[in-house]
Amino acid sequence: MAPPIEQPIPVSSGSSINSNETPGEAYHINQEAFQRMPLISPNLTPSQTNVSPQVPPVISQDERKALPIHDELPIVRCMARARIPTTQGPEIFLHIYENSIDNKEHLAIVFGEDIRSESLFAQRKGESQQDRMTRGAYVGKLFPGRVDADKDTRSNQTLKFDSNGKLIREPSTTFAGEPALVRIHSECYTGETAWSARCDCGEQFDEAGKQMGLAGHGCMVYLRQEGRGIGLGEKLKAYNLQDLGADTVQANLILKHPADDKILAVEGKNQDVKVTERIPMIPKAWTSTDGIKSKEIEGYLSTKIERMGHLLEKPIQI
Numbered sequence: 001m002a003p004p005i006e007q008p009i010p011v012s013s014g015s016s017i018n019s020n021e022t023p024g025e026a027y028h029i030n031q032e033a034f035q036r037m038p039l040i041s042p043n044l045t046p047s048q049t050n051v052s053p054q055v056p057p058v059i060s061q062d063e064r065k066a067l068p069i070h071d072e073l074p075i076v077r078c079m080a081r082a083r084i085p086t087t088q089g090p091e092i093f094l095h096i097y098e099n100s101i102d103n104k105e106h107l108a109i110v111f112g113e114d115i116r117s118e119s120l121f122a123q124r125k126g127e128s129q130q131d132r133m134t135r136g137a138y139v140g141k142l143f144p145g146r147v148d149a150d151k152d153t154r155s156n157q158t159l160k161f162d163s164n165g166k167l168i169r170e171p172s173t174t175f176a177g178e179p180a181l182v183r184i185h186s187e188c189y190t191g192e193t194a195w196s197a198r199c200d201c202g203e204q205f206d207e208a209g210k211q212m213g214l215a216g217h218g219c220m221v222y223l224r225q226e227g228r229g230i231g232l233g234e235k236l237k238a239y240n241l242q243d244l245g246a247d248t249v250q251a252n253l254i255l256k257h258p259a260d261d262k263i264l265a266v267e268g269k270n271q272d273v274k275v276t277e278r279i280p281m282i283p284k285a286w287t288s289t290d291g292i293k294s295k296e297i298e299g300y301l302s303t304k305i306e307r308m309g310h311l312l313e314k315p316i317q318i
């Protein structure tokens with residue numbers, strides 16, 4: 001089956017310039033060009049992508065079983081959460097996780113104060129209300145002098161817990177009704193921070209943020225796996241191979257772009273989570289004058305479509 005492109009999917013269920021070096025002619029900085037450089041993140045203006053959600057593909061049990069992932073979903077625990085005001089308006093909440101598979105601090109970028117992590121909010125032995133507020137397990141908003149994590153006197157919201165200290169999901173404090181938009185996003189330093197036009201990760205990240213900001217709820221699972229796990233050093237080597245003429249497929253194989261099926265990875269072998277819809281992410285440059293344009297990205301996207309079977313259809317150019 002065709003693997004999906006990184007995208008938000010509704011699920012139910014639960015610059016720096018080295019000042020020590022004197023720039024020579026070759027490193028002369030074109031100030032004008034620099035000012036025109038599009039700042040990719042964050043730009044939470046209304047989404048211009050107008051695509052209908054798609055029904056996810058039917059995945060057979062055999063395909064599910066053959067997936068090279070763990071039989072059970074990893075054990076994850078949310079360590080801390082904090083409110084992040086953004087330059088574009090919506091407040092987001094960053095959640096940091098530890099897990100049973102690697103030692104990386106993976107993130108959830110959450111739109112909506114009322115999307116709660118079970119492991120974060122669960123009561124822990126011996127902790128005080130101050131401890132709970134410090135690690136982000138509070139309802140509503142923090143303000144100077146607040147003393148109770150489980151009760152926000154300003155918004156009049158109170159969290160409730162069962163006898164085991166587990167948060168009870170209630171519509172007044174916890175979002176649980178509608179399916180929420182979810183995107184599984186692999187960290188891409190070059191595309192998200194260094195304005196790279198070799199891939200469209202930054203654009204996809206922004207677009208997913210716009211859609212979640214507009215929806216009011218959503219979650220980006222941000223995986224700290226630069227170059228899908230190969231690390232920044234290997235990724236830069238692969239870029240050099242591309243500049244030396246390496247076939248885009250070879251280069252993308254080095255970048256580990258294939259063999260990537262996020263629906264299966266989200267659902268797990270036992271479908272603990274169910275993907276109800278998926279929303280295709282269409283590169284902006286295909287439908288408008290915005291978006292990333294470069295010969296490198298043309299090659300990257302063509303490879304995704306032609307060789308990796310990504311679910312995008314490039315518009316026919318007449």
Ligand SMILES: [Zn+2]
Pocket residue numbers: 188190191199200201202
């Ligand atoms: Zn990228």
